[in-house]
Amino acid sequence: MTHALNRPIRVLVAKIGLDGHDRGAKVIAASLRDAGMEVIYTGLRQTPEMVVNAALQEDVDAIGISILSGAHMTVFPKLMALMKEKQMDDVLVTGGGIIPEEDRKTLQDLGVGKLFPPGTNTAEIAGYIRNWAAERRNF
Secondary structure (H helix, E strand, C coil): CCCCCCCCCCCEEEEECCCCCCCHHHHHHHHHHHCCCEEEECCCCCCHHHHHHHHHHCCEEEEEEEEEECCCHHHHHHHHHHHHCCCCCCEEEEEEEEECCHHHHHHHCCCCCECCCCCCCCCHHHHHHHHHHHHHHHC
């Protein structure tokens, strides 16, 4: 799916913190690529600052955070605050991992998009990003 500017949806996939399990993030990155998106994978042990700076530099439409460490209530609010500071209001923040339902609701109230539990069909994730981009970025 290409944008009116004739480019694919650009998604940055990141692992924030000390969590060294990146298999899921790599599977998501590959599936988004297969769905026609351009994916930038930042690798392990990123900080929220590194992710926001990479997202700015790469001019992404969406950021996907994979988090299994339990630090989601620290990572996502910090990421959202940094993005607000840099006026990145038009970039989707989504993600997945082990995030309890009540925490998902709290994070969505902060502006985080849909958060996906382990085992989610990758086509559902790609569809969500595609629909978001179509509604908000005219893809």
